[in-house]
Amino acid sequence: MPFPAEEVPGLPDAFDYRHWDGEEEFPADPADCVFYVTPYMKSPEVTLRPVVHMPRLAVLQTLTAGIDHVLGGLDRLAPGVTLCNARGVHDASTAELALALTLASLRGLPGMVRGQDREEWRFGFYEALADKVVLIVGYGAVGEAIEDRLVPFECARVLRVARSGRTTVRGPVHALADLPDLLPGADVVILCTPLTEQTRGLAGAEFLARMKDGALLVNVARGPVVDTGALLAELREGRLRAALDVTDPEPLPAGHPLWHAPHVLITPHVGGSSSAFEPRAKRLLARQLTRFAEGGTLENAVLITE
Structure with missing residues (x-):
């Protein structure tokens, strides 16, 4: 686990726990691992490095x-491994940032x-969220949490x-x-969809061209959901605005034109990286490991390897 066991209340006594958060050395033999909690926000290379050594x-x-x-890395796993995500852990934090980016x-x-x-002293009249039409693309748990937070702002309509x-x-x-x-x-389009083959490049030239003049694109999904080149073209023309917590490439390198494009606000992929993360992640792990120890059904099972 990426947390020391003593910092995760409610863990069952059925297992030996090892703390590993992507360091070069493993704390024990990966061959003994039956339940692997991946490090948070590490590269795929780091995250997947131990799995080839985990036959159990x-x-x-x-x-x-x-x-x-x-x-x-799924092809490196034996058949029958259950892959679970952290649905519910980041909903509130990501929804907060989506709203913050929109309002800002x-x-x-x-x-x-x-x-x-x-x-x-930059006095003037600025746009309100009130009376705007907001389109949420990716209406899962995060999308629902975003709509929860839009309710008090008196939007004209929310499309899902x-x-x-x-x-x-x-x-x-x-x-x-x-x-x-x-x-x-839509006056505001908020992307919170998973990155899949269907959504990669979803917000491309055709998608962006259909957005109304002056509309705001907010991306709290994954960078490759948006075609960066197509977005840059729209920003430079001044037709669209954007607020991006994720980019493609990421991290955004120094000198990249997106940094200084007009009408864009960029945050460094911090949608889930807030004070809400650790307590919610630890509660999820305690529940999951308890269910696993008791032979119960795991939460958030996405797929089983073949």
């Missing part, structure tokens, strides 16, 4: 909701901060899109196929 592995548990960083961009806060640094359509108590969830018809009516 039964469960691979990520501490992220997305699993794209481990998918490339609409109200012009980045420019005001620069104005403060220069002792400039997921991989497949369904009906919720709040209204319809449209399928991805409906996006072309929904984009022109």
Whole structure:
């Protein structure tokens, strides 16, 4: 685990626990590992390095909701390994940041901060979130948490899109196929979808071209969900604005044109990296390991290797 066992309340006594957070040396023989909790926010290379040495592995548990960083290593695992994600751990924190990015961009806060640094009083009229149409693309647990936080802001309408359509108590969830018809009516488009082959490059030139003039694109999903080149073209023309917690490439290297593109606010992939992470992650691990010890059904099982 990436946490020392003594720092995780409620762990069952059925196992020996080893603390490993991506260091060069393993704390024990990986061949003895049956339940592997991956390090948080480490590269795929670091995360997957021990799995080839884990013939007894039964469960691979990520501490992220997305699993794209481990998918490339599944062929190194024996059949029957259960892959679980951390659905629920990051919902509140990521939703908070999505809302913060939206509000900061609409109200012009980045420019005001620069104005403060220069002792400039930048009075004017700025946009409100009230009366805006917000489109949430990726209406899962994070998308629901984002809508929870939009409710008090008196949006004109919230539109929801997921991989497949369904009906919720709040209204319809449209399928991805409906996006072309929904984009022109949205003032704010928030991306919180997982990175899959279906969503890689989803916000490309055609997607962006269908957004209305002056609309705001907020990405708290994964960088490759957006075509960076296509977005740069729209930003430079001044037609769209963007607020990005994730980028492609990532980390965004020095000298990359996105840093200084007009109308863009960038944060360094901190949607889940808040004070809410550790206590929620530790509660999840205690529940999962207790279920595993008792032979129960694990939470958040995404797939079983073949």
